[in-house]
Amino acid sequence: MKNKITLKELSKLLNVSVSTVSKALNDSPEISQKTVERVKELAALHNYRPNPVAVNLKSSRSGTIGVIIPNIANVFFAKVLSGIEAKAQEEGLQVITYISNESYDREVQIIDHLTSGFVDGVLLSIAEETQRKRAFDHIYHLIDYDIPVVLYDRINYDMPVDKVGVDDAESFKKVTTKLIKKGVKKIGVVSTILHLVNGKERIRGYQEALLPSMKEHIAASTRREFLDEKIHEILIDDKVEAVLCCDTESTMRVYRYAYEHNIRIPEDLKVVGFLNEEITSFLTPSISYIEQNPRKIGKGAMKLLGKRLKGEAELNKTTEKIIKTKLVNLESTTFDSEH
Amino acid sequence: MKNKITLKELSKLLNVSVSTVSKALNDSPEISQKTVERVKELAALHNYRPNPVAVNLKSSRSGTIGVIIPNIANVFFAKVLSGIEAKAQEEGLQVITYISNESYDREVQIIDHLTSGFVDGVLLSIAEETQRKRAFDHIYHLIDYDIPVVLYDRINYDMPVDKVGVDDAESFKKVTTKLIKKGVKKIGVVSTILHLVNGKERIRGYQEALLPSMKEHIAASTRREFLDEKIHEILIDDKVEAVLCCDTESTMRVYRYAYEHNIRIPEDLKVVGFLNEEITSFLTPSISYIEQNPRKIGKGAMKLLGKRLKGEAELNKTTEKIIKTKLVNLESTTFDSEH
DNA sequence: CTGAAAGCGCTTACAG
DNA sequence: CTGAAAGCGCTTACAG
Incomplete structure (x- = not known):
């Protein structure tokens, strides 16, 4: 089985030209039905496959x-x-x-x-x-x-x-609006991806949905130690009631922060994560999340x-x-x- | 920038043959230093790249x-x-x-x-x-x-x-032995991958490490409802003190089961998971796990x-x-x- | 209906 | 040192 059979070898076995074999295999109307059958039969027998590299070159x-x-x-x-x-x-x-x-x-x-x-x-x-x-x-x-x-x-x-892409801004806008309708007054955002377009868009959506009377609470940093500080500010100092997380990392930090500080989810804090189903199913208690498909x-x-x-x-x-x-x-x- | 330049076109511009251009670009010792330079210069100018498909065909x-x-x-x-x-x-x-x-x-x-x-x-x-x-x-x-x-x-x-591959049997054998040395008497295994070689191997390692006096506690099923039943058996009925999970799914089920039944990890139950770092870092409390690299x-x-x-x-x-x-x-x- | 020829873009023995 | 020729495995106008 070592060497793959080529058109040329097939043509030799069949006593026809390479062109004929090629056309027959490609169902060219130029070739007689009989020849087509003969060619295809032998090709199948030898398990012929056109060399994709050669086809690509052409x-x-x-x-x-x-x-x-x-x-x-x-x-x-x-x-x-x-x-x-x-x-x-x-x-x-x-x-x-x-x-x-x-x-x-x-x-x-x-x-x-x-x-x-x-x-x-x-x-x-x-x-x-x-x-x-x-x-x-x-x-x-x-x-x-x-x-x-x-x-x-x-x-x-x-x-x-x-x-x-994804409706980043829209998704955060919708969730924020939903929370406001539920009566939540203080809503925060956590992000480690402020420098990415998607991160910016999500925050924009959040900002657009806030009522004029509401204050922004944004905890954002790509460095873990700073992020924890900022999470502290919005969770402990500002006492936000709900927090939207822009990415997996920030969701995890908030989650762990709440666990370590005995902040109950969702009684004390509602958390909406931007993460995938698998991870969410691991969380105890579970949280809401935005599914991106x-x-x-x-x-x-x-x-x-x-x-x-x-x-x-x-x-x-x-x-x-x-x-x-x-x-x-x-x-x-x-x-x-x-x- | 539409069409990529070819050897032939280069050779025309340089007034040498295609062979010479090819050899020059491939640093053939056959070609004079001067020609090599001339060819390479023009090639660089036109950002020439050999067509990989053609090279492959050869x-x-x-x-x-x-x-x-x-x-x-x-x-x-x-x-x-x-x-x-x-x-x-x-x-x-x-x-x-x-x-x-x-x-x-x-x-x-x-x-x-x-x-x-x-x-x-x-x-x-x-x-x-x-x-x-x-x-x-x-x-x-x-x-x-x-x-x-x-x-x-x-x-x-x-x-x-x-x-x-991974030392599946060995890894479970080592963990089991470690637990036994710690004084843990009842050790169980949970698996949803009993039909996979890796799953079988892990269980084999566990079995090999058990002392003759110890009983096997194996909860295995690919179906969630059956698995929960079997987890119940070993956690509640058999009261195992430690459980080794063969895969992510079974780790998750055990984890959730413990959470829902107020079984404290690790005080009441030690859990060793076979999962990846990312997920582990989400778990509160965290568990030990086997890292597969x-x-x-x-x-x-x-x-x-x-x-x-x-x-x-x-x-x-x-x-x-x-x-x-x-x-x-x-x-x-x-x-x-x-x- | 079949086949010889050219060609895709390259490489490489071979001749000069 | 340079170039003409053959060939990698295919396809496709063109001739017969």
Whole structure:
């Protein structure tokens, strides 16, 4: 079974030309029914598969797309990837995975590599460091190369590409409004991702929903020791009754802070987290959380890219798709169910 | 910037032959220093990159490896992937990701696809359903195709391939022994993965470590309602003092069960989980857990595959690499630190 | 209906 | 030191 059989070998066995074999296998109307059958039978017998590399060289497409993931250990991105993979599967495309590890340098390196023509298109979620630096030249470079790019999740940039993301601002606005309607007077926000677009957007949503009479309570820092201090300020000094967490890390810190200081959830403090189902199911007591539907984001991004690759998308127009989040209500919170 | 420049175009601009340009770029000693410089300069100017597809066709290698992941939303596998990706990066290989979703059919389909020559080698962790069915023909098929395969994590199969895994039995044996030395008399095990090799191995390690005088307390089921019943039996009826959990799901069930029945951890019950750091850090109180070092597993698997691909491995001999686990001790357990 | 020829973009023995 | 030629495995206009 060592060597894969080629068209040439098949043609020799069949005593016809390579062209004929190729056409027969591709159901060309040029070839007689009889020949087609003969060829296909032998091909099946030898388990013939066209060499994808050769096919790609002819068609000058690689049949693969590149996915750049900032952090694969984050279940959110892992699920996005699984959505991408599922959709790519449907479209007959391969997925080449690149992990930027939130590093600018690595992202530049990956993108540089991608301009060699390894892939027909790219799905990108911009690394944290890149966002901090606001250095996007490498991404524009990719676009200049006419490699279709779709941004996913971290999207609020003014780039001429398709985008798929989440209604960050809207989700926080809705939750805040809901809490206000419940009669909650002091609402706070905790974040370790203030420098990311998504983090900024979420806070904006919160701010927009606050009533003019209400004070903002924002505890934000990327450094754990400072964050705990700030959490102390809003939980102990300001005595907020509810807190919205912008990310997994801040949810965890609030949760642990409450545990260590005997603050009961949800009696003393209502907590809404931005995290995934798996972790929430571990928490005792459970909290409410905003479900982002990462698989859908992945599928949506791959779908847009697929359209670009097939030329079904308009050339000078980009699409922005927003996947709605859902507030999930758990046992020990006081929200009504949402369906 | 639309069209990538090719060797042919470069050669025209330089008034030399395509061969000369190719050799110059590859630092062939055949070419004069002057020409090499001239060629490289222009190539750099035009940002020339060899078309990887064409290079692959010549070398009849694809330069990519395929990774089959049973479940990417499991952080364990996500981290394995990140280890694989890092090592592949070092070796200049691309990683094509396939997600089997623990499905036998999907795994068969992926492997069938892989025999077309998309990849030079495969890293595989066998899907749950495949293990249940004990149907491995498709994997042998891949091996017959002379595509190097390395099994990772789920490895205890008698296949003639390289393997990288964890010391499942050993890890449970060690923990059990440790507990016994601490004076714990009744030790139980909870598992939802009894049908997986890893699950079996862990239980075997536990059984081996038990003293002849001690009774086994095993709560195992893949169905949640049955599992809760069995957890009840060992926690309430048998009153075990410590419980080893074989997987994330069973850890979570035990944890929640204890919470709901006011069983204090670790005063009433010591819990050792098989889960990842992220989740553990969420638990209040925290528990001890066995750290498997998934990134190292990924790197190790990729390293073995790399050796096969470079022909550095002996042909009729396979390597099995075991990555040691580590027991991690957290605040509220009574283990000594281990370093 | 079938086949010879050119070509996708490269590399590499071989000749000069 | 340089270049023409063959070839990796395929597809597809073109000729017969």
